[in-house]
Amino acid sequence: MSESQEIYTESDTTTPGHTPVIVDTPFGKLGMSVCYDLRFPELYRRLSEKGAQILLIPSAFTDVTGKAHWEPLLRARAIENLCYVIAPGQGGYHVNGRILTDTVW
Helix, strand or coil: CCHHHCCCCHHHCCCCCCCCEEEEECCEEEEECCHHHHHCHHHHHHHHHCCCCEEECCECCEHHHHHHHHHHHHHHHHHHHCCEEECCECCEECCCCCEECCCCC
């Protein structure tokens, strides 16, 4: 199966949270999320309104969607909320043929 034919329906195995999570760190207030959340700007607005100064958004985007969506959405969330963003991304090749983005911006 080529990567363009891959389908991932994370909602089949993941349930949403109900409360935005912010933790105090020595560097400032950290708003936590996962890569799926990146598509929903309302969450980041709430985190920012609750005092988040840094947004943590780890991800495992595929190479194709990572290049098309990950970087522009990260920039948008940072700009919209006037926050720093920490966004570690998994990269590499999986035995099943899935390629994760390893592009660094």
